[in-house]
Amino acid sequence: MVIKALSQLIATPQKWRDVLDTPAVVVDLDVVEKNLQRGADVARANGLEFRPHIKTHKIPMLAKAQMELGAVGITAQKISEAEVMVDAGITDVLISYNIVGDQKLRRLRSLSERVKLRTVADHKTVVSGLAEHFHDAKTECGVLVELDGGLNRCGATTADVAMEVAHEIDAAQGLRFDGFMIYPAPNKWKQAQNFLAECKLRCTQEGLSARVLSTGGTPDMLNVAADDNVTEYRAGSYIYNDRSLVEFGTVSEADCALSVLATVVSTPTEHRAVVDAGSKSLTSDLFGMENFGIVKGHSKARVFALSEEHGHIEFSPLERPSIGDKLEIIPNHACVVSNLVDYIHFVRGDYLVGKQAVVARGTVT
DSSP: OOOOOHTOOOOOOSHHHHHHSSSSSEEHHHHHHHHHHHHHHHHHHHTOOOOOOOTTOHHHHHHHHHHHTTOOEESSSSSHHHHHHTTTOOOOOEEEEEEHHHHHHHHHHHTTTTEEEEEEESSHHHHHHHHHHHTTOOSSSEEEEEESSSSSSSSSSHHHHHHHHHHHHHHSTTTEEEEEEEEOOTTOOOHHHHHHHHHHHHEEEETTTOOOOEEEEEHHTTOOOOTOOOOEEEEGGTTOHHHHHHHHHHHHHGGGEEEEEEEEEEEEETTEEEESSSSSHHHHHTTTOOOSSETOTTTTEEEEEOSSSSEEEEEOOOOOOOOOOOEEESSOOOOHHTTTSSEEEEETTEEEEEEEEOOOTTTOO
């Protein structure tokens, strides 16, 4: 299927490995298009509304490609991220983060006057702030109660707490209780589903309507099945994929669209090479793994350490590259890499397409 939003991105005659300076973040559009289609197909096959998370790519063109393939809207983590996407023409947004403080709440109210908007809350204090800024709004702001899916960050930790927040939203002028949102921790999909089901049942018993039951995560996306306790699926990393997803068994290396091209700048020992991509180009996220990436074409190589501008890689003596050689590294976490650079480089296979601004880079407020 041709994705119109990306169809104008045609490969040039230039081979990107020959012309890009390093370190460079490279995204293969041929792989992106396959990943986009796979995500859309999974959601459609299971009767789920798909709301991809744009924090992975931060590029409006890619968000529009996701919408073209059937996404009902996007998920953003921060208001500034959402503002960039709305300025580019996206009209349906979930901000999946507690919005706290007058400055942010004024921006949220302003955004709600431009698009269909939902946000989340996990505590009555968060709801009170939303109510204070939306009590006289012309259009109600939809609010989901965030549930803790096992990551121990934000989210109500019990159904009792979740229901207290739900009733607080339902009673607030200017707000509309829409349901629940959860993000399952790795290997806690079933527990997260049970939590959603419990909250849905409590709504039935207590006279509330949970229209939206939103779950997500690329690690579980290909395993999701039709479930009455889920109406919406959110995934972000699926568009690029990364080493963490390869390790989870969700994807193969061939499904990873994003890599970092680096040059060997030193070979201090027969086992070790140093490249010009460190923590400012890759990411120090580990996700419980060891090492910091996959060196394509070198299955036994270990990116064992990162400093700011250096990546330290261990090879077997027969495999160790020479100074000046270029290596492609699949990072542990693609989402972080997107936010490290002003530009990525779109390619198709071996050929360069062109430079693309990461438009929402640095949007963390």
